[in-house]
Each structure stands twice: as C-alpha cells, then as structure tokens.
Amino acid sequence: MGSLGFSSPLVVAVLCLVLNAALLVNGGKTSSFIRKVEKAIDLPLDADVFQVPPGYNAPQQVHITQGDLVGKAVIVSWVTVDEPGTNTVVYWSENSKQKEQAEGKIYTYKYYNYTSGYIHHCTIRHLEFNTKYYYVVGIGHTERQFWFVTPPEVGPDVPYSFGLIGDLGQSYDSNVTLTHYERNPRKGQTLLFVGDLSYADIYPCHDNNRWDTWGRFVERSAAYQPWIWTAGNHEIDFYPEIGETVPFKPYSHRYHVPYRASGSTAPFWYSIKRASAYIIVLSSYSAYGKYTPQYKWLEEELPKVNRSETPWLIVLMHAPWYNSYNYHYMEGETMRVMYEPWFVKYKVDVVFAGHVHAYERSVSIPSMILCSKLIFSFFKSPCIVMIALALLECASMQFSVFFCFSK
Ligand SMILES: *[C@@H]1O[C@H](CO)[C@@H](O)[C@H](O)[C@H]1NC(C)=O
Ligand SMILES: *[C@@H]1O[C@H](CO)[C@@H](O)[C@H](O)[C@H]1NC(C)=O
Numbered sequence: 001m002g003s004l005g006f007s008s009p010l011v012v013a014v015l016c017l018v019l020n021a022a023l024l025v026n027g028g029k030t031s032s033f034i035r036k037v038e039k040a041i042d043l044p045l046d047a048d049v050f051q052v053p054p055g056y057n058a059p060q061q062v063h064i065t066q067g068d069l070v071g072k073a074v075i076v077s078w079v080t081v082d083e084p085g086t087n088t089v090v091y092w093s094e095n096s097k098q099k100e101q102a103e104g105k106i107y108t109y110k111y112y113n114y115t116s117g118y119i120h121h122c123t124i125r126h127l128e129f130n131t132k133y134y135y136v137v138g139i140g141h142t143e144r145q146f147w148f149v150t151p152p153e154v155g156p157d158v159p160y161s162f163g164l165i166g167d168l169g170q171s172y173d174s175n176v177t178l179t180h181y182e183r184n185p186r187k188g189q190t191l192l193f194v195g196d197l198s199y200a201d202i203y204p205c206h207d208n209n210r211w212d213t214w215g216r217f218v219e220r221s222a223a224y225q226p227w228i229w230t231a232g233n234h235e236i237d238f239y240p241e242i243g244e245t246v247p248f249k250p251y252s253h254r255y256h257v258p259y260r261a262s263g264s265t266a267p268f269w270y271s272i273k274r275a276s277a278y279i280i281v282l283s284s285y286s287a288y289g290k291y292t293p294q295y296k297w298l299e300e301e302l303p304k305v306n307r308s309e310t311p312w313l314i315v316l317m318h319a320p321w322y323n324s325y326n327y328h329y330m331e332g333e334t335m336r337v338m339y340e341p342w343f344v345k346y347k348v349d350v351v352f353a354g355h356v357h358a359y360e361r362s363v364s365i366p367s368m369i370l371c372s373k374l375i376f377s378f379f380k381s382p383c384i385v386m387i388a389l390a391l392l393e394c395a396s397m398q399f400s401v402f403f404c405f406s407k
C-alpha cells in the first residue's frame with residue numbers, strides 16, 4: 001500500500017535486498033544430521049557403557065573439572081561403593097617422575113530410599129600449565145590410572161578447543177553423541193556442558209541409580225578432560241511428595257565446581273579462565289532477579305573480565321534466551337530481560353545454552369538492536385541516507401529486511 005509512494009528505483013532496491021536476505025538468512029546446511037522422529041530409548045542397566053570396573057572397591061564414575069580460576073588446579077572426583085577407601089590422589093607430570101599426592105573429602109547423601117556410594121572430591125593444585133599429568137585413584141584396594149593435560153597459561157594468543165554438549169542423558173543416542181564428540185578430528189580439549197546430565201529424574205522416585213550409571217557412562221571422556229558443568233532443570237530433583245525438598249541435591253553432591261575461586265557463593269554460578277577464554281556459567285534455575293546472590297555476583301563479575309587477557313567471553317546457561325521453537329518457548333525470557341543489557345554492554349561473544357533439543361543460532365544481539373533502530377528510522381524518516389544505511393546494515397546482517405514488506 002504505502003510502497004506506491006516510493007519511486008520505482010527504490011522499490012527495486014528493496015525487493016533485491018529482500019530476495020538477497022531470503023537467500024542469506026538460510027545459514028546453509030551445516031550438517032547431514034537429521035534427527036529421528038522416535039523418542040530416545042534409554043540404555044538398559046546391563047549396557048556395556050554402564051559396566052562397573054572390576055576389583056574390590058574399584059573407583060568408578062571418575063571425572064575431572066577445572067579446580068581454580070586459571071587452570072592450575074583440577075578437581076578429581078570418583079565414587080567407591082564397598083567402603084570409603086582412601087581419599088588420596090597420586091599424580092605426577094609426564095616430565096618428572098616425582099610422585100605427588102593430594103587428599104580429598106568424602107561425601108554421601110540419601111535421596112528417598114537411595115543411599116549414595118562414597119563420593120570423593122579431591123583438588124590437586126599448583127600444577128604446571130600445558131603439561132600432561134597421570135593420576136591414580138583407589139589406592140589401597142583397586143587402583144585405576146588416568147591422565148589429563150593442563151591448559152596453556154591464560155593469555156590472549158592461546159589457541160584452545162572446546163567441545164560442547166548439553167542434555168546428554170543415557171539413551172542409545174547419548175552414546176552416539178558422545179562417540180561423535182570423541183571422534184571429531186578437531187579434538188576438543190575441554191568440554192563445556194550446558195546442563196541436563198543424567199535425566200535420572202525421569203525414573204520413578206528419581207531413581208538415583210541412574211546418576212551412577214550416567215557417571216560410569218561419561219567416565220571414558222570426563223576422566224581425561226575437564227567437563228565444565230552447568231545446572232539444568234534435570235538437576236533440580238525437587239520432589240516434596242517423597243520428602244526431597246533440597247534442590248540440586250544429587251547434582252551438587254556429585255559434581256563439584258571451583259565456584260569460590262570466582263567469588264561465588266553457590267556452585268550453580270561461577271566463572272573460570274581457560275587459555276584465551278573467560279567462561280561464565282549461570283543457573284537458569286536459581287534466583288536471578290535484582291538483589292539475588294546470582295544477580296549481585298554477575299554484576300560484579302562482568303567488569304572484572306579483562307579482554308586484553310581473555311579476548312573471548314563465553315557464557316553457559318541451560319535455558320536459551322532466544323528460541324523460536326514451540327518447545328520450552330520463552331522459558332529463558334525473564335533472565336534475558338534481567339541480563340541481556342549487561343551482555344550487550346560487556347560485549348559477550350557467545351552464549352551457549354541447551355534445553356531445547358534442537359539446533360538454532362542467532363546473529364549478534366547488538367547488531368540486531370542497531371538494525372532495528374535503523375529500520376525504525378527508515379520508517380520515520382524520508383532521508384535517503386538513512387534508508388541506504390538501514391538497508392546496508394541489515395543486508396550485511398543477513399536478516400530481517402523482511403520488515404520492508406510491511407511498508
Ligand atoms: C525404592 O523405592 C522404589 C519405588 O517404590 C522401589 O522400586 C525400589 O526397589 C526401592 N529401593 C530400595 C533400595 O528400597
Ligand atoms: C557406545 O559407543 C561405544 C563406541 O564409542 C561402543 O563401543 C559401545 O558398544 C556403545 N554402546 C552401546 C550400548 O551402544
């Protein structure tokens with residue numbers, strides 16, 4: 001209707017851009033993967049990936065994560081079931097055969113009628129950067145040996161590769177996903193896990209044995225490289241009907257993270273530096289409104305990021321802020337309203353989220369805001385320069401020139 005008022009060259013220009021955007025807005029085919037229509041089927045308890053390691057009181061569910069702010073410490077965790085056993089981790093670097101040891105702590109918890117095994121967490125500190133270490137757990141009875149490589153020293157020009165998994169669970173597809181990650185020729189050195197670990201809560205009374213099977217399943221990767229943990233909705237395990245009123249009970253007993261090192265007061269939000277990246281982990285299921293501990297922590301945390309030291313600023317959370325699927329639609333909206341202006345101000349590079357079991361990505365939000373402002377001026381002002389600017393800006397962003405249709 002309104003377009004009748006335009007001179008014809010402009011109409012042509014607009015139409016070209018619309019067509020162009022239609023082409024560009026399609027990100028292309030990035031993978032040959034097509035998701036099955038059928039529901040995922042969980043692995044049976046006797047699946048090979050759930051096998052209990054042989055030997056009396058053998059450590060199982062071994063996993064590691066970063067143990068400090070900069071990557072010179074590692075938290076080693078494992079479970080023993082017959083008796084507490086020793087808490088010691090013996091470790092040595094590939095270069096020096098001098099063996100060191102560190103002592104951890106043992107935790108247990110009960111959930112409804114389930115009693116956990118002895119959960120060990122031991123932080124080993126003062127490690128050298130960029131070094132391969134071997135470590136042994138289960139001293140005294142059945143010893144098991146693993147290894148990891150520490151990251152390079154934090155700095156701007158340090159290449160490093162992160163893997164990304166979320167919503168893993170323990171189905172046949174979960175095993176395919178983990179295998180896919182392990183076989184990737186790019187070789188992820190650390191895995192960023194964006195929440196929803198075991199899905200034990202889909203079983204009657206949140207059968208916590210499924211937390212144990214999951215721990216055994218991911219050991220083949222998580223014992224050799226740090227998995228950086230984020231809490232998802234399947235970690236909440238809040239179930240007052242059976243007397244379970246402490247949120248995150250199984251998760252927080254089993255997966256320790258170095259939250260104190262970044263001044264956090266709870267393990268659900270924290271940050272680490274690793275190589276050239278500053279990684280902030282947020283909790284979609286802890287309070288995040290104004291004056292809450294998470295809000296205050298993040299408010300103080302963002303200004304601390306020194307982009308000359310860590311040019312990459314990455315945020316992990318479970319529920320995405322932008323999601324165009326019906327599934328879990330707008331669940332991240334209230335957190336977006338609280339924190340998005342900060343992310344724009346502090347120029348967060350990338351946010352990874354899980355929850356919606358489908359892939360989607362968006363252009364950077366600051367450019368989206370700029371673009372909508374320009375489009376707004378386009379509609380308000382007849383100024384030709386503005387129009388050109390708006391179109392150029394949006395064309396380069398490969399989206400939303402569709403707005404022009406409504407003119
Ligand atoms: C716990 O309760 C569930 C459901 O009532 C039952 O199937 C299971 O056998 C119980 N487990 C133990 C260890 O008592
Ligand atoms: C899981 O994947 C591994 C390969 O990484 C394979 O050896 C194993 O048999 C698979 N297990 C199941 C139950 O699919």
Ligand SMILES: *[C@@H]1O[C@H](CO)[C@@H](O)[C@H](O)[C@H]1NC(C)=O
Pocket residue numbers: 306307308309
């Ligand atoms: C930021 O990091 C750079 C490079 O490591 C360092 O030289 C500088 O002193 C740091 N700035 C502040 C304010 O800490």
Ligand SMILES: [Fe+2]
Pocket residue numbers: 167196232233234318354355356
């Ligand atoms: Fe989820």
